[in-house]
Amino acid sequence: MTALPEFLLDRHPLHPPGPSKHVVSVTFLDKGIHRLSRIVQSGYAHWDLAQRDSVLHRLDARVKVLFVALFLVIVSLKRTIAPEAGIAAFVLALFLASRLDVLTIYKRVLAVGLVFGVLVPFPAMFNFLSDGEPLFPVVHLARPYELWGYHLPQSIVVTREGLHGIAMLFLRVTNSVALTIWLMDTTPFTDIAKALRMFRVPDTFVMVITLSYKYLFVFTRTVEEIHLAKKSRLLGKVRGREARSWAAERMTFLYRKTQMRYEEIFKVMVARGFTGDVKLYGLRRAAASDWWAAGAALGAGVLFLRW
């Protein structure tokens, strides 16, 4: 991977704001800045990975967008574990064929899968929300309870149906996230945006999407500079009220900066011949290999659908 800019690699420990005596530390802003830097990091990472050379990288963006859209729908249609696991293996094979860093990527995929596929639906595993075949008991209460219309049985057990549901949700979430990451890591974002025209997305939309993605990095840097400027002028902690006012004022300033930046960019566009007509360069003409790949993707999709 290309070396990331130094400011993105800075990993000072983050401290939550102190609650005592109405005084807070401005490190709450650090959290925001690091969230933003995560965006830039992912952007750089996607950009860098999308530039690599493999058979799958070279495929037409439209084929890849269609393939991912088709498989996201198939993933959502499957109701049993076996085909979902089969799709998971297929997506893993795609990552390997794309010569991407599978371990790093799957750490992220599994993290999202654990949060949304396991932690959030975790209570659904037990019999107090839905009935099911008991697998093993967890808690035995003195008697069943009725709380605000909710029934709590005397014996709380893990059910087969609950486990199946969580396994399905985990596989579905991880497959969907993995497919999205694969698309982002093998295709430049601008090509993905252009491929959306295939779905009759107007050029104006495509242009706004492309520009927004680019401006995101510009503004992330601006926000970081605003934050550092403030931080460098502080000797101690600030009062909570002042900190709130300051953060809100910065957002207002950011909005004004947005307008100023827009005016500058528009002047630059006019200077380069922009006359008000949006004309986007299309993607290259699909090669024979793209058609073969589209056919293969369709075939694989049909196989998984019929499974």
Added chain:
Amino acid sequence: MHIPDGYLGPATYGGAWAVMVPIWRHAAKRVRGTVRTSEIPYLAMGTVFSFVAMMFMLPLPGGTTGHISGTALVAILLGPWAAVIAISIALFIQALVLGDGGVTAIGANCFNIAFVGAVTGWGVYALIVAAGARGVDRPAPSAFPRLAAAAVASYLAINMGAFLTAVELGCQPLLYGGTHGGAAYFPFPLKVAIPAIMIPHLTTVGALEAAVTVLILTFFQKAEMSMRGVSKTGVTVLVCAAAMLTASPLLAHSIHYDVQQKAMAVRVYYSEKDAASYSKYELYGPGDKEPHQIGRTDKNGFVGFVPDRPGAWKLQVWGESSHGFHGVTTDIEVNQALGLQSFSKPLVATYTKLVTGISIAFGLFGIYALWASRAGAAKGEERY
């Protein structure tokens, strides 16, 4: 509040896409009507502003922090339809780049957050502000009612979005419940999903959204950034939900502009290759005593101006070259169509032929005088 992939069944997310596609088309049509192509970068900036503003963690009383969804704020600042587009694109980028929210669920997320949030936020705000104005002939309400309107609007906007999210999720066990054992999609029924999502939103998240929206708008008002008032017609329009779809959007940019090919250009120069760059000038309209325009010429010595009435316009330019300080005045006659009729050329330029003729005559006379004096001198030498 972003629904990830896998939580909604195909009928739900497909239905949400089916609902959102005409909304996006309508929003695009409305925005195309009000936002010029030249303002597309501005719309993109608005998207990024809402995206970045969501990343600012704010300290709350008690020591915790929170961030806003910003839908109502963006709707108040950009107008509802521009906000629908800006926030939809922000959600699209979030889903692809950060994995916040699913790709199949983009339709549902955009419906809950971008559409319902923006229309509710802007609608409630407009309704309260218009009610406060009590008629088009009355002045717009002062800052406090506007801020109160923004607080109520943002609170309701985020809660409406959250409620719809809860309903969509809570319907999944009803729609797809346990054919193969266990829930196929989101596993919790409505009686769990609604309180689980709504209690934090009604108590903490909504209050945070309202507080932060007010805080930011306070600074906008202090900075005299415009938030357009809402007319009485707006109240009538907003009474019924259907009419909300046709309400004119609030475009609240502080300064509007476009580029038109109207200007008249005057070039000022010392010689053909030596332009009077960055020279001070004053331009007076017909009969004006105060300048219509002041400034400096550009790098190539041009002054551009747009006449707003016919008549004789006067341009005075002062410049300094290697030969000293110069000043020039020219009269520009503007016709009824506000085009160029004529202009007074500098003296030398007007009588170029005459000056050239006189110069040649003087030159010939000089040559003759020189020749005659030399001839006379030669004769004198001979006389001695």
